[in-house]
Amino acid sequence: MKDVSFQLYxxxxxxxxxxxxxxxxxxxxxQVEGYGxxxxxxxxxxxASFKEGLDDNGLAMPTAHFGLDMLESDPARVLEIAKALGxxxxxxxxxxxxQRPTDAAGWRAFGERLQKAGKPYRDAGLIFGWHNxxxxxxxxxxxxxxxxxxxxGGPDLSWEADIAWIIRGGxxxxxxxxxxxxxxxxxxxxxxAPTGEKKDxxxxxxxxxxxxxxxxxxxxxxxxxxxxxxxxxxxPSDFKRFAKRSLASIQSY
Numbered sequence: 713m714k715d716v717s718f719q720l721y722x723x724x725x726x727x728x729x730x731x732x733x734x735x736x737x738x739x740x741x742x743q744v745e746g747y748g749x750x751x752x753x754x755x756x757x758x759x760a761s762f763k764e765g766l767d768d769n770g771l772a773m774p775t776a777h778f779g780l781d782m783l784e785s786d787p788a789r790v791l792e793i794a795k796a797l798g799x800x801x802x803x804x805x806x807x808x809x810x811q812r813p814t815d816a817a818g819w820r821a822f823g824e825r826l827q828k829a830g831k832p833y834r835d836a837g838l839i840f841g842w843h844n845x846x847x848x849x850x851x852x853x854x855x856x857x858x859x860x861x862x863x864x865g866g867p868d869l870s871w872e873a874d875i876a877w878i879i880r881g882g883x884x885x886x887x888x889x890x891x892x893x894x895x896x897x898x899x900x901x902x903x904x905a906p907t908g909e910k911k912d913x914x915x916x917x918x919x920x921x922x923x924x925x926x927x928x929x930x931x932x933x934x935x936x937x938x939x940x941x942x943x944x945x946x947x948p949s950d951f952k953r954f955a956k957r958s959l960a961s962i963q964s965y
Contacts, residue, residue, distance in 0.1 A: 716962050717743035717775065719900065720750055723951040726961045729764050730765055732951070737769030739955045740936045746776040747805070751793055759796045767798070773797045775898055775940050777805040777843065780829065787832040794838060794869070801839035801897060801940065803872040806830070812847060812858075819858040825867020834868060840899050841870030844941040858861030863892060874900035874944075876916070876924055893936035901926065902944045902963055918954050920961025930965040 720740050723732045728908055729750070736744060744766070750782050751759060754963060766773060778858045783804055794802065804826060813819045830840035848859040863869060873896050878885045889896065903922030919926060948954040 714941055714963055716901075716959055717745050717940055717942040718885070719742070719745045719747070719942050721747045721777075722769050722943070722945045722954065724750075726951050727911055729762070733765045733769045733771060735952050736955060739952070740959055742770060743772050743940070743942075745895065745940075746773055748777055748782065750783070751797070752778070752782055754793075755779075756792075756796070756923070759793060763797055773799055775799065775801045775803065775942065777803055780804050780807070780826075783833075784829050789832055790837055791832065794833075794836075795910065799838070801841070801870070801872075801920075802833050803841050803843040803870075803898065805843040806845065807847075809847075814852075816852055816854055816856045816861055819852070819856075819861035820865040823862040823869070825865075826862065826864035826869055830866075839870050840852070840868075841872055841897060842866070843900070844874050845874040845877045846881035846897055849878060849883040859888070863895065869895065870897040870902065871895040872898040872940075873938075874902070875929060876902040876904050877901070879904060879924065885929060889932045889936065893933075896933070896938045897934040897941060899933060899939035900942050900944045901958070902946075904960075908924075908942075913945070913949055916945050916947060918936060918945065918948075918961070919958035920964075921942055926961070927965045935957055951954040 718736050783790060793945055815821055826842060833840040851857055869891055875885045878888055903916040903917040903919045903924045905922050910917055943958040945954045
């Protein structure tokens, strides 16, 4: 039986979060993953209230996303939030299109930037890493791949591998798992609907209902350091349906 987590971003369109946490606890989840906009601007009292909601529903938050701006500009506050919520692993989740480098040197420098940004968190005993989307797998004019360059510039970066985004980026997830399995500490477990289906949900599917070979992927991931498996759907029409179906599927693999 896997300890399966739920990325709270998947339920952002279904407030209030007090009800979301109850639904996830009732569905059988023991963990959730936070995202920056959820708690970045909260007061200490509001953070404490959120932690109480987690506790009341039998939920832990071992992993979390924080935006790069906050990670770099206010590490003390990030560490305060991490301590208050029991966060053990922090992942930087995204880079806006207008901020993305256009050549190999730029992507390697970005990896160096992440390496530097992560120092306060590694020094505090936390895991720190990068969470991918699809753009990191698009070859540059010289043939190099941004994901390789990020890791070259950031030798201590962990990786939260979002498998479905690797696939949408046109890459082979098994090959990437084999290449960087020693960096993978968390995995986003999401599924892709068959071509032309689930357009109202941006082409994503509940785990087990789509085209991704999760049984085979879990076999490949068993040889990595992955400790956290986080169910995610970027735009579900019903987060409770997604949560229940996905949990059942993941625990069956």
